Amino acid sequence: MQKDVSYARKACLIGNFNIDLIIRNVPNLPVWGQEVAGNNYMQVSAGQAAYTGFALHSLGVPVSVIGYVGDDLYGRQIRDDLIKSGIEISGLEMVKSACTAITVAIVRPDGERAFVSDFSFQRKADESIIQRHWQEVKQAKYVGILGIFCLPGFNLASIASKMDALQSQGKITVLDTGWDSTGWPPEHIDGINTLLKHTTIFMPNLDEAQALTGYKLPEDCAAELRKRGAELVIVKLGKDGSYAHIDKQTYCQEALPANVYDAVGAGDVFNAGFLYAFENGWEIPHCLIFGNAASAIYISRSENRFPNQEEVYDYAKRYYELPPLNTQDC
Structure with missing residues (x-):
């Protein structure tokens, strides 16, 4: 990518930060009063903003983040991990006197996962943090709003107003809401619809797109979300790949082969890969391929999980022709 000197950082990510306690190889969820066993657990700095930030930075994209953690052991772990990764x-x-949010991620042998979360003080934390750090937002070309339902104190109408202002300044707004643990009540869907009017790139997974629209097929979901205002809709399909709808064009790209270790954070890594290729000026099908490849590598690894740009490019090139990779810093 050509370095754009008008931006101190290419991406500013606003969203949730938490600790993930991941327990793998759990064959089924327990019923009340019983217990099941998994193995190979680990504790990692997480949340959609953190996972996306780690992945983007590994791809060579300068990143800043905005969000909350508690001043506790977990919060310090998240802060230190972000610093070590070179994230602002x-x-x-x-x-x-606040506890950092925590999620217990339960992973089946095939990599599918389920989550139990305690958002902790983030239930009451509000979006005023964005204004307090507006300078970081101003310095970025891409501004991502991520994991909004893990921050229930955020006012969606206020966020929409800020996204409107960002678009008027020529910035690319990116939205990935995550799953709504309250069951997608009508007022939440109305709030997301307002956000979509000011969203450049909307990146839900299929479950989220279905919950928002009431449709089942990804093409119907994406078409409906485009009607609601998002300029580009990317629907992540897991093992079936990814789907895109922009203007009157649609694209479907199958997943790349992967030996699944676990899929926690896979969608966030896909987002990072897609955005990297999008900023590189590639056509949408190539962006989908790059996102799929980044995610495939990530879910296959047990350590050093976030791939760099050359690793993703080389893996994708095994299966598809791609434009030349520009390895200059973003």
């Missing part, structure tokens, strides 16, 4: 954290606020 001046917008990460550590709240005294």
Whole structure:
């Protein structure tokens, strides 16, 4: 990518940060009063904003983040991991006497996962943090709103107003809501519809797209979400790949082969791969391929999970012709 000197960082990610306690190889969920066993657990710095930030930075994209953690052991782990990865954290606020959010991720042997989360003080944390760190937002070309339902104190109408202002400044707004643990009540869907009017790239998975639209097929979901205002809709299909709808054009790209270790964070890594290729000026099908390849590598690894640009490119090139990779910093 050509370096754009008008931006201090290419991406500013606003969203949720938490600790993931991941327990793998769980054959089935327990019923109340019983217990099942998994193995090979680990504790990682997580949340959609963190996973996406780690993945983007590994691809060579300068990133800043805005969000909340508690001033506790977990919060310090998240802060230190972000710093070690080279991510700008001046917008990460550590709240005294608050517990950092935590998620227990339960992973089946085939990599599918389920989550139980405690959002902790983030239930009451509000979107005023964005204004306090507006300078970081101004310095970015891409502004992502991620994991919004893990921040229930955020006012969606206020976020929409900020996204409107960002688009008017020529910025690319990216939205990935995550799953709504409250069951997608009508007021939440109305709020997301307002956000979509100011969204450049909307990146739900199929379950989320279905919940928002009431449709089943990805093409119907994407068409409906385009009607609601998003300029480009990307629907992540897991083992079936990814689907895109922009203007009157649609694209479907199958997943690349992967030996699944676990899929926690896979959608966030896909987002990072897609955005990297999109910023590189590639056509949408190539962006889908690059996102699929980044995700395939990530879910196949047990350590050093976030691939760099050359690794993703080389893996994707085994299966598809791609434009030349520009390895300059973003």
